[in-house]
Amino acid sequence: MIELLTADTPNGKKISIMLEEIKFDYKVTKININKNEQFKPEFKKLSPFSKIPVIIDHDKKISMFESGAILIYLGEKSGKFYDNDQRTIINQWLMGQMGYVGPMLGQHHQFHHYNPGKSEFGEKRYFKISERIYKELDERLSKSRFLAGMKYTIADIATFPWIARHEWHDIGLKNFANLTRWYQEISEREAVQKGYDLLNKGDQVPKV
Template identity: 50%
Template structure:
């Protein structure tokens, strides 16, 4: 069964159905929906119970990965978190610049997250946090790459306020939930002062805090010491 909750006080036809769970990728669209002010309804897809392989969810996400959305306005379904963020940004007209240079800056940093941060941080967490001792080689390999990516982000955030430039965008919404897993990656954000500044600033946004607390998860956003 999918667990349904509705954070909106007055449901309407004009609503996004979000199918997700409390992972780095899973929190991207809930944060975006809160930031954009779009009405939405969550259906939890419990990964521990393999609900991502249900026939219902497979129709939405052929790759059997969360998150996925259905737009009740149009009937459009979207899977892959990066594609979802682009769709929501275009639907709302927010957090994606209209000018060509700004738009491509956001897209390139979004792709950087999708192609690097998500896979590498995820593997680091797999071998360090969830399966410690399974492979020291793998743990060291993925942690080394994760730290390299943190250095890339730290350098970028020394040049600009946010990942894609001077404005907060969907690129930040994509990257931030993975940085929020830094304790599981054994990464000290104090070693990356620009990332730390950016991370704490975003963590203090009320919409981010609401988007973080989904599906009954009341765990606090981890903050660096």
């Protein structure tokens, strides 16, 4: 059984979506990052940067932090969404999400959504970068059904929950036809809808 220690954020949703997709038996343990539970010594032992998500594979008695590493682990363990012969390309789109798409959109959330009016420089900078990310993903998806090719992979699973915050971004997802097509196709997957609502609060995947 896999235990997912997480919060209701895009990085957390990546893993609940993957666990639903591969149909593994799992349970969610909520870490309230607004109440600093991530800094508790017992959590920090599992996650040295004090960040969610973390998984514990109770059968193997191992734990892991970093969502990209967790997706790779679950892809390898399940044999799903991380095909051997596609790994070179999947890894590039996955690392691009981990190092660029997620962190930049995360900063955009901080300046534009949570703290508007506090820093004009920050707001403009991350708005522009986020707009650029939308364009770059749209360009890729104009040539490819999914990020790493014809098949839905862990690179899509990692990127999707970030684009699902499109209402916060105010960039206008519907103006990016290929990104919208990709987003809608993934939104319709039952596992995505279930994994999106990881805390069973009735959260629905936002529409375009």
